[in-house]
Amino acid sequence: MADNAADVAEDYRQALEDLTVNSRIEIATLTNIARENASHGFAIAEALANHIKKVPPARTLPALYVLDSVVKNVPTPYALYFGPKLYSIFMGAYTKVDNSTRRKMDEMLKTWKEPVPGSISTKPVFPLEQVRPIEHALMAARNAAYAAQQTSYQGQQQLMRGRQAAPPRDTPTPPTGRGYPPPGQQHQQQQQQQQPSYSGSNGQQRQDASQKQYQNHPASGPNAIPHRATPQPTPPIGSYPPYQQPGAGPVYGTPKSGGISIDKLKDDIQQLIVAEKAEFASDPLDTSKQTRLKALLDLQTIIHNQEMPQEQLMIIRDRVAELAVNIRPQSRPQVPATAAGPAAGSAGLTGLGLVGPYNTNANTATPPPAVSQQSTPMPPSAAAVIAAALGRPSSVSSAPPATGGVAPAPASTPGVSIDSLFGQGALAALVSGAARKSVTPQQTPTPQPLPFSQAPAAAPAPAPTPAPPVLGPAAAAAIAAALRSPPQQQGPAGPPRPASAAPAAPPSNPSALLAMLRQSGLINSGGSTPTPSSALAGLAGLPSLAGVVSGNPQLGAASLKTFRPHAVFRLYDDLGPPCSQCGRRFRTDDEGRRKKTAHMDWHFRVHQRMNDAEKRGQHRSWYVDELDWIRTREAIDTDYTHPAPDLSSASLSYDSSSYNSSSHHQHHHNPSGSQPGTFNHFQPSAPGASSSSTSTGGPSNIPYLPVPEDSAARVNGACPICQEKFEMKWLDEAQEWVWMDAVRVGGRVFHASCYREAYGAGSQPQQQQGVKRKAEEDVGGFRGKIKTEGY
Amino acid sequence: MSIPGLGQIAPQQPTTSTTNTITLRPFWEWRFRVPRSSPTGVGATVRLTSGTAERDGTELALNHTYVFPRNTQSRLLTYTGGTLEVSGDYDDSSVAQYGTPGHSPQLSVLNLHFALQDLRAAVGKSNNNNNLNQGGSSDGAVPGPRVMICGGKDRGKTSLARTLAAMATRMGGQPLVASVDPREGMLALPGTISAAVFGTVMDVEDPAGGFGVSGTPSSGPSAVPVKLPMVYYVGRERVDEDVGLWRDLVGKLGSSVRAKFAADELVREAGLIVDTPAASVAKAEVEGLIHVVNEFAINIVVVLGSPALYTELQRRLGTEKTPHGETIALLDLVKSDGVAARDKDHMKFNREAAIKEYFFGDAKRTLSPFTQSVGFDEVAIFKAPDDSDYVDDQTTLEQAEISAEMSHWTLAVMNASINDPPETIRQAPVMGFVAIADVDENRRRLKILSPVSGRLGNRPLVWGRWPEPYINLLG
Structure with missing residues (x-):
């Protein structure tokens, strides 16, 4: 029975590890598994709790949602199992995740105090006495953080001494490994900047940063409540969108509480506090602000800790709104005073104005001043076509001002104005051409600009490419041909760069397109008739053209400024289709195909190993020394000569056999390099330098294994020969938990000594390739097995 | 009870994430900036829905969602036209339109690339002949083009270096790229100079466009192929703070590069692209550039948007020949009007992000550094003598007193032994970096954050003055 439970737990654990995104289906499945195996509930609860503890921050939320779902759907027995551990699970997760996840966790926590929605039971998900400690802790932490902020400036003077412009580190970053200090921290930094001794350069950034941050705060406007449009934050792209439990949404999340939104109220208060704090920081001696801040914090505590009737919430909300009104007028006059100094709520408000112009840009992707059509959401080519079709010469002629005057190419023939060009034959031809294809421009408002159809569009507005890409080159060519239907007049076209005459071509010939391109000045004038080529030939790469445009560029000013269409072709289509x-x-010839296969394999392998590696934990490798660097060849999509060994043989050791086996391609990836452990021991012990730190002797001669991550071995935890459990030990040298005297042979872990006795010492080296760890010297001697590719 | 970072949950903007479609015609570019404090914390999301586009020479895959993290300041350019779908946080975005390709400064870059490509092909041909004739021995063979990119501040030097490298890589080459500008650091933390072969696609999403420290090897797989740099530690922001060391290290890097050329014919064929510190016509700075030209046997000097420097270099290099007997070609390129000045805060954010990425990885690859506690006597920390007591020219490094002053600094771990003479340590290649998390003077213990587990006992640590301490690296 015990074994069985262990198996179930193990399966469950593995299932959990596959849960990487917030998927409602997966979470529901995991919930069902938990329900069906309720008899092994304890083991499953253990597995889940452990998983939440270990999982990388990015995956914590889905795991918590599993817990939430399990507890709500199968309260018995899981609520009982999780209850006592709830505090440690929750707080453990809370400390490691980022702020947006924390917000979701806050919401989830709230639902735990209430009955399960739709259930008959009136009992909350977890008993209040289990939820409360968490809330208290969160509150206490928040308050402590604020208190620290408020008092920090007093003590900083002393702390700073001896650190030279280094402000004290009293705002630790959560160890998420995720890069950047949370905005809140920047805010705090900003307050620290109050200190006279704080260096300026730091402060400016902080201020800048928090101005941006503040712009979200107190909503300016007559309605002074700092509104948040949605209490539930819009999930950032790439993170886990919330899941509405009662609904049928694809993702999982916790339901919101109804009625007047406590969330929103809390947020409002929170925002007020932040604003107030900023003000306080700007003038720490003002006791009235201090009092107000205190009151706000108290209020927040109360709201967090107690269930309040709706009426009271209403009162609070009104009061908060009032406060919000008060704060802002007060802060405004301070703007000039604090502008240069560290921030304040007021700075945030000005920030609103300052940052404004940037934001407006976001929505206008293409704001060309001269060309009115281009700023429409419609692709320019379509717009141009429509404009042309409507016969509005003004809009057409407005298009090319940027290019008209400064055409570098010598005008060999007198240019014809666009008006005349379009007003006469071309426009009519265009329209008729379009009609012939029964595709009126209006019906194709969004041509996907393939490189091909886009190419003509590159020309100033008159370039008429109404053809959606689906029509393919022939259609475009036809249209192009239609454009130049009065063939004789086609030559001296294009105001930007008048081109020489191109011979007429049959309408189905892509060269027609080319001719049109020339006409519009995109392609330099060329005398010969280009031969039909690939679909993309229109832009570039017609072989005959290559010769025309003075061959390859030389290292001279003039040559570098000459456009050679085939250059673009060489960078794109000539290289084959992209991965x-x-x-x-990759090219489509044999060699290209071979390379592409290797490349796709490489992608596949990397993808596969990413998951494994994430479970195991990775770290940056050391750089190499000169010799290794010089010898290392860049390995591009190199395949392994061996299949990567079973992950379970991941070991810390550089057994000589494994070293040899990989040495013949040590300049490429080495197969055991796929084990994250391989580099663990690229130790900085200089050859020949034997200091006290490495000469501890003892344990380094005993074979050991890092405590396996894979559970089959872990769960048993005993040597199959002697049935004794492995001794887990922190090995200082390895900086890792290890099983001493352990070897892995074919997926099973034995005591090295037992194994030797049972099978004889001779069999060992072969069978435990890459497992046994030799003495430290081996490690010191090992160099250069650094991968050059992220395998 | 204090939970790190708790209690400062910033209010979240009610973001209605709108997706904008940006249509680019050939040679147009979309310039954008992702703010440092992005409300959603995600950055800008870009998808190429049709056509082609590239960032600094590296192509974007079609219909693949790219996320540009905070403080990215870059552009997406297309040679053939393309449509982008962008959402998330970005500001300062604009579309640079050029009526004809001739108006785009990028045309010169494109042509320069193909000119270099011709030179590479020529070397490739002669290599093959050599191999046939001499059975592969090619020690004396002339490598492909060695390009130095120089110019004033904010001219787009690094972007140009990256673009040229990426294009060469796209065509199947394996160019060497070296950066001798300690201000930023390439594939390493600021304060270093480095070189690496770029034979694989660069990371488009990296704020540094593939030159960031996140592109270096870790113990696990990486979705974007990693690059292996050779790194030397200057430990200064500007070259003039320690010209002697910088010149020595440039020399070391130069000889590493020569050795690499000799050992790897693919790299030799593709040549070298060197990114340099911002330089004016001041004598010291020109001398620095001349030094680079000599050490790397530069035969093409690209001066970006700095006509005065171009004239000066022409005067100095006009009659010079490379060790291989070639004349040195000088090119005067115009600076792209899209190059944005990067302010101090931008640079600082980048430096701190680099340090964080070095230890903790980025959004795609979470790394777990190791924290260890060591006694003061178990590590050997060196530093350059203070300027004030700079008496003896011979003293290049001295053992540093460990004190609380060291907290939060990032130290270089040298690939040398603590018993080596100071001069050797000073010029040794860098093995990596550690951060001093805490100094306990009473108990005489240090808390050190190190990327790799294991003791540091035998490796000298060097305490420079750049990058400056990063206070919030650790909780």
Whole structure:
């Protein structure tokens, strides 16, 4: 029975590890598994709790949602199992995740105090006495943080001494490994900047940063409540969107509480506090502000800790709104005073104005001043076509001012104005051409600009490419042909760069397109008739053209400024189609195909190993020394000569056999390099330098294994020969938990000594390739097995 | 009870994430900036829905969602036209339109690339002949083009270096890229100079466009192929703070590069691209550039948007020849009007992000550094003598008193032994970096954050003055 439970737990654990995103389906499945195995509930609860503890921050939320779902759907027995551990699970997770996840966790926590929605039971999900400690802790932490902020300035003077412009580190970053200090921290930094001794350069950034941050705060406007449009934050792209439990949404999340939104109220208060704090920081001696801040904090505590009737909430909300009104007028006059100094709520308000112009840009992708059509959401080509079709010469002629005057190419023939060009034959031809294809421009408002159809569009507005890409080159060519239907007049076209005459071509010939391109000045004038080529030939790469445009560029000013269409072709189509994952191009010949296969394999392998590696934990490798660097060849999508060994043989050791086995391609990836452990021991022990730190002797001669991550071995935890459990020990040298005297042979872990006795010492080296760890010297001697590719 | 970072949950903007479609015609570019404090914390999301686009020479895959993290300041350019779908946080975005390709400064870059490509092909041909004739021995062979990019501040030097490298990589080459500007650091933390072969796609999403420290090897797989740099530690922001060391290290890097050329014919064929510190016509700075030209046997000097410097260099290099007997070609390129000045805060954010990424990884790859506690006597920390007591020219490094002053600094771990003479340590290649998390003077213990587990006992640590301490690295 015990075994069985262990198996179930193990399966469950593995299932959990596959849960990487917030998927409602997966969470529901995991909930069902938990329900069906309620008899092993304890083991499952253990597994889940452990998983939440260990999982990387990015995946914590889905795991918590599993807990939430399990507890709500199968309260018996899971609520009982999780209850006592709830505090440690929740707080453990809380400390490691980022702020947006924390917000979701806050919401989830709230639902735990209430009955399960739709259930007959009136009991809350978890008993209040289990939820409260968490809330208290969160509150206490928040308050402590504020208190620290308020008092920090007093003590900083002393702390700073001896650190030279280094402000004290009293705002630790959560160890998420995720990069950047949370905005809140920047805010705090800003307050620290009050200190006279704080260096200026730091402060400016902080201020800048928090101005941006503050713009979200107290909503300016007559309605003074700092509104948040949605209490539930819009999930950032790439993170886990919330899941509405009662609904049928694809993701999982906790339901919101109804009635007057406590969330929103809390947020409002929170925002007020922040604003107030900023003000306080700007003038720490003002006791009235201090009092107000205190009151706000108290209020927040109360709201967090107690269930309040709706009426009271209403009162609070009104009061908060009032406060919000008060704060802002007060802060405004301070703007000039505090502008240069560290921030304040007021600075935030000005920030609103300052940052404004940036934001407006976001919505206007293409704001060309001269060309009115281009600023429409419609692709320019379509717009141009429509404009042309409507016969509005003004809009057409407004298009090319940027290019008209400064055409570098010598005008060999007198240019014809666009008006005349379009007003006469071309426009009519265009329209008729479009009609012939029964595709009126209006019906194709969004041509996807393929490189091909886009190419003509590159020309100033008159470039008429109404053809959606689906029509393919022939259609475009036809249209192009239609454009130049009075064939004789086609030559001296294009105001930007008058081109020489191109011979007429049959309408189905892509060269027609080319001719049109020339006409519009995109392509330099060329005398010969280009031969039909690939679909993309229109833009570039017609072989005959290559010769025309003075061959390859030389290292001279003039040569570098000459446009050679085939250059673009050489960078794109000539290189073959791109890899769909990273954009690297591969030719379609045999060698290209081979490379592409290797490349796709590489993608596949990396993808596979990413998951494993994440579970195990990775770290930055040391750089190499000169010799290794010089010898290391860049390995591009190198395949392994061996299949990567079973992950379970991941070991810390550089057994000589494994070293040899990989040495013949040590300049490429080495197969055991796929084990994250391989680099663990690229130890900084200089050859020949034997200091006290490495000569501890003893344990380094005993084989050991890092405590396996894979559970089959872990769960048993005993040597199959002697049935004794492995001794887990922190090995200082390895900086890791290890099983001493352990070897892994074919997926099973034995005591090294037992194994030797049972099978003889001779079999050992072969069978435990890459497992046994030799003495430290081996490590010191090992160099250069650094991968050059992120395998 | 204090939970790190708790209690400062910033109010979240009611973001209605709108998706904008940006249509670019050939040679147009979309310039954008992701703010440092992005409300959603995600950054800007970009998807190429049709056509092609590239960031600094590296192509974007079609219909692949790219996320540009905070403080990214870059542009997406297209040579063939393309449509982008962008959402998330970005500001300062604009579309640079050029009526004809001739008006885009990028045309010169494109042509320069193909000119270099011709030179590479020529080397490739002669290599093959050599191999046939001499059975592969090619020690004396002339490598492909060695390009130095120089110019004033904020001219787009690094972007140009990246673009040229990426294009060469796209065509199947394996160019060497070296950066001798300690201000930023390439594939390493600021304060270093480095070189690496770029034979694989660069990371488009990296704020540094593939030159960031996140592109270096870790113990696990990486979705974007990593690059292996050779790194030397200057430990200064500007070259003039320690010209002697910088010149020595440039020399070391130069000889590493020569050795690499000799050992790897693919790299030799593709040549070298060197990014340099911002330089004016001041004598010291020109001398620095001349030094780079000599050490790397530069045969093409690209001066970006700095006509005065171009004239000065022409005067100095006009009659010079490379060790291989080539004349040195000088090119005067115009600066792209899209190059934005990067303010101090921008740079500082980047430096701190680099340090964080070095230890903790980025959004795609979470790394777990190791924290260890060591006694003062178990580590050897060196530093350059203070300027004030700079008496003896011979003293290049001295053992530093460990004190609380060291907290939050990032130290370089040298690939040398503590018993080596100071001069050797000073010029040794960098193995990595550690951060001093805490100094307990009473108990005489240090808390050190190190990327790799294991003791540091035998490795000298060097305490420079750049990058400056990063206070909030650790909780």
